[in-house]
Amino acid sequence: MASVWQYLTLGLGPETFGIDVEHVHEILDYRPAAALPQAPGSLLGMIDVRGQSYPVVDLRVRLGLAPAAPTPATRIILLHVPVRGRPLRVGVVADRVIEVTELDSAEMEAAPEVGGRWRSDYIAGIGRRGESFVVVFDLAALLAGEDGALLAPEMAA
Template sequence: MASPSTQTQYVTFSLGEEVFAVPVDVVREILDHEDAFKIPHGPDYLLGLRDVRGQGVPVIDLRLRLGMSKTIKTPHTRILVLDIPFGEKALALGLVADKVFEVTPFNLDQIETAPDIGIRWNSSYIAGVVRREGDFVVIIDLAQLFSGEASDLAKVNAGPMRAA
């Protein structure tokens, strides 16, 4: 059995047929899907705001952010509320997942780098790939995935501007 220092815990979830994972230590909670309060003129993947224990949290359709088709809500659709570290701050985000599976440990030596497919493609959001049960799990580098939008999403996170 691997020692605890060689394992990291991840929450696994699906987007369509693909399985993804995020580190369990950034997951605040997992909620049932509810429609978010729409924010005008936001990017297409920003579904709006959701109240999470008194905090307005931007909700992201991760399928759209990754260039997939829009999420179709089902009874299994969930929102993973995450606190993603950006420098000295944490950005609270809700990510829509088609289905959340489990918390599972991956041994560090199981995690492979993103494959080189011989053409230019944006794989910078892939922290690693794990082979499991004849398939793959893609570990998402959340800070990298949202690095370009972090300051804009942080403004949404702060809530509506108040008149002076």
């Protein structure tokens, strides 16, 4: 029997991506982050949300795309993601948030190994929404990455 999962769909340029709603804590209007010295290029800085600190990652830069100036549609999506067995609170910047949609896991395709624009190890699968595709992120892989930039030193080991 097929399982249907809900995903928050977001846009980066013309592409549509999906994040499992289980990990979405809140969606905020864009606001500048406080810069951190010697942070990796994809880490914009930190924001405070009701007394909780969140590192903020630019998804465009993380995926190797050119950065884009914020627009009125730009959002920060606050996530709570288990990474290497520990909880990680992080905000990710998206060009726009589209909607919550359902994708059938039985129809989910594996990430193609074509060496295209997206790193396939950051992709959990490719779903379909009507005639278009939704690239579903593997959040733990995307946020931990090769450099473990968002993880505390003891978590990156």
